[in-house]
Amino acid sequence: MTNNMVTVASCQVTLVVGDVEANRQSLRSSIIRAADAGVQVVVLPELANTGYMFTDIDELRAAAEPVDGPTVGEWAALAAERDLIIVGGFAEAGRDGKIYNSAVLVDASGVRACYRKAHLWNTEKADLFTPGSGVPPVVDTAVGRIGVMVCYDLEFPEWVRTVALEGADLLCCPVNWPLYPAPEGERPIEVVKVQAAAATNRMFVAATDRAGRERGQDWLGGSVIVDADGFPLTTLGLGVAGLHIAHVDLSDARNKTISELNDVHADRRPELYFKAERRAHGTA
């Protein structure tokens, strides 16, 4: 297999709830900094246009944008200008009048995919967002196959598996991880789950979190890029804004073997999983 070296960045920024203009400007600066550093794939946080700690649906609705709105438009323009692939989360005002916690993948040709978070976190469920019902996209890009999901989605291994089985080399995941205490000396469990997601599928994963505090909520700032063996390629900069860059050989994710006779995907026993799932739902 020939090497396929790609430079990936997590833009761990601070955001201001409801101040779409300021957020857009901050993201733009970070994207340009990444492009100047030779990055090819840029991953932004979840709900990067709006921030997170909404008072109510009215505040969210006022800040949300359609997928062809100015935020995604700016990302697409930057992608075209600097030949980037950008994956970023945004509050999406759907044509159906509903608000989604979405992420787009844009490249020089425009918007390649828009995905709506299927597993909503806490107050997102409380009259704010509508959950998505589509399967996460895996997009053939100039640098490799890239999957997209959003934050809590990543904590469902079944969901991660879907993009891996579709041949994603790299899963890009905008997140907003609230800060929870971890035992002394332990890595945040969100990062542990990213490592396991990668290793379980021999797939690279780039999760981009936010830094700072917003209306009393501290963010973990746990952005991490992990290799196909599940080990971090970037140093955690917990809580601090910054650009995290990794050079990855995406071709490594196309080799699913982990021993002479083992392959992390071919070794699955889906017929047994269905049987077990039916047992769990009492329809065995």
Add this chain to the structure above:
Amino acid sequence: MTNNMVTVASCQVTLVVGDVEANRQSLRSSIIRAADAGVQVVVLPELANTGYMFTDIDELRAAAEPVDGPTVGEWAALAAERDLIIVGGFAEAGRDGKIYNSAVLVDASGVRACYRKAHLWNTEKADLFTPGSGVPPVVDTAVGRIGVMVCYDLEFPEWVRTVALEGADLLCCPVNWPLYPAPEGERPIEVVKVQAAAATNRMFVAATDRAGRERGQDWLGGSVIVDADGFPLTTLGLGVAGLHIAHVDLSDARNKTISELNDVHADRRPELYFKAERRAHGTA
């Protein structure tokens, strides 16, 4: 919810391939040591009666035993004598003439479950073992609901999910982890996967590995007991034989909530997972 404090031990022993008598004696000593320390649930390694590095099927066949053979019989006798729950792996000579990489759960009343490893590792596939085709058991015991699987099984989150959805408070997993290099300062990825398995399901997991070297194969010796948040309760004793003991409140695993509005099981979207699995198999 009332507390349900239980003492669990991983017996990380050394084993000698093919020397069933010596292995049985070594396991018996370790089980008695655990019972003397007040342990209620004892977890032994995979293939604990036989060792692992078989030259060929004849050597394996000569050492394998039926589930009503002397090794499991001794564990059942010890369980009755000391009022223990013992989960241990053994090479099982099936009535069908095939050899399985199995694990039993025995308690004072005898053998409660026998499970055959469904995901075989490397040379296990090469004319040695037949893969199981049953769903992993979850047994109602005097101390709580205990699930059983074997080694590589644990690296398939779909499989772990099945025992969690059946209400396992604790997943006991006999393993034989070959030693692979990990980057400096990184925890072995097998342990990371155990942490993620636990946290993803809010379920305790006890994995018992072996120590030492056998026919040129070094064992990781990565036994670990993790809590329902995914954090280790025991200190890794990599490569060294020893007893690892944890005091766990199994009732904590019956609470699946991780935020005011989130529940790690209720938040699943199985209908979407089926849709995605069908896409992966081209039958969408």
